[in-house]
Amino acid sequence: MKVDGRTRLVLWDIDHTLIESRGVGREIYQRVFPRVTGQALRELATVHGRTELDIIHDTLRLHGIEPTGQAVGDLANALADGYRAAQDELRERGRVLPGAREALQALTETPCVHQSVLTGNTTEVARIKLDTFGLTAYLDTSIGAYGDDHPDRAELVHIARVRAADELGEVIAAHQVILIGDTPSDVEAALTAGAQIIAVSTGKFTVLDLQAAGAATVVSSLAEIPNPSTF
Numbered sequence: 001m002k003v004d005g006r007t008r009l010v011l012w013d014i015d016h017t018l019i020e021s022r023g024v025g026r027e028i029y030q031r032v033f034p035r036v037t038g039q040a041l042r043e044l045a046t047v048h049g050r051t052e053l054d055i056i057h058d059t060l061r062l063h064g065i066e067p068t069g070q071a072v073g074d075l076a077n078a079l080a081d082g083y084r085a086a087q088d089e090l091r092e093r094g095r096v097l098p099g100a101r102e103a104l105q106a107l108t109e110t111p112c113v114h115q116s117v118l119t120g121n122t123t124e125v126a127r128i129k130l131d132t133f134g135l136t137a138y139l140d141t142s143i144g145a146y147g148d149d150h151p152d153r154a155e156l157v158h159i160a161r162v163r164a165a166d167e168l169g170e171v172i173a174a175h176q177v178i179l180i181g182d183t184p185s186d187v188e189a190a191l192t193a194g195a196q197i198i199a200v201s202t203g204k205f206t207v208l209d210l211q212a213a214g215a216a217t218v219v220s221s222l223a224e225i226p227n228p229s230t231f
Contacts, residue, residue: 009164009172010107011118011144011157011195013181014126016203017222018104019133021094028082029059036078037071039063048204049185051120051147052076076148080124087132096133097202099222104138106225114164116144118156118179118189123148143167153189180225184213198225 012018015025026044033041037060045058056075060067083090107113116139119126123146130136143163145156157179161172174194179186182203190197191214199215200222201207210218219225 006112007164007168007170007172007176008113009143009160009177010113010115011160011177011179012104012115012139013179013183013186014117014119014121014129016182017097017180017200018100018135019094019096019129021090021129024086024090024093028079028086032078032082033059033075036075037063037065039065049120049153049181049183051151051153052079052122052125053147054151055120076122080122080128083125083128087128090129090132094133096135097222099225100135101138103222103225104135108138114140114143114168116140116142116160116164118145118153118160118181118186120147120153122146140167153185154192157189157193157195182210184209187213187215200225 015021029044030041033039043062045055045062047055053072053076056072057067060071060075065071104115107115117126121129126146127136127141130139130141143160145160149159150156157174157177161174161177164172175196177195178198179190179195180198180200182200183205187197187199187210197215197217199210199218201210201218201220207218207220217226
């Protein structure tokens with residue numbers, strides 16, 4: 001990954017890669033779920049590495065509710081409203097992970113690098129989270145890909161490439177894309193899409209877990225991200 005005058009598209013995962021919400025996200029689910037469904041939230045579907053619409057779909061199923069497009073959309077909209085209302089709480093209880101700002105800043109100063117996100121969050125929730133922690137300025141969110149774009153993370157790589165190509169006026173090949181994420185799902189998405197991957201063990205998964213998933217480059221924290229001059 002060397003600077004050679006060719007564009008690099010760096011796509012960041014958000015949760016447990018750039019930030020931690022420290023339980024606020026689950027509490028927002030607990031607040032809005034009864035308003036939308038009339039039921040208390042008894043169980044939340046597995047969340048790690050998944051898109052929000054998949055999480056909503058399975059959570060509705062766990063409560064005996066048919067996950068129609070309307071039901072999923074209503075809960076997704078309610079979650080966005082919940083995050084918007086909880087921004088102060090999220091800012092106070094959550095945090096930007098160590099090294100995140102420094103890595104983002106370093107990449108903004110690296111020639112030929114454009115940064116955005118590839119996340120399971122819906123577009124609106126992702127932007128709320130980034131705004132809450134003051135990270136939006138480092139990222140071009142218009143060329144990112146989100147959990148309400150497609151349920152398959154590998155397809156999100158393609159979507160981000162198309163959006164970046166449209167905005168930058170040049171073709172972005174898959175190998176010009178670098179994903180940075182904390183789950184085996186991020187690794188799988190990158191490998192499936194032909195992109196590069198930098199995995200960080202800042203979430204639930206260990207260095208060994210991420211290596212076993214196929215990541216050639218794994219770091220323990222964003223402070224160990226490879227020098228941007230090598231991208």
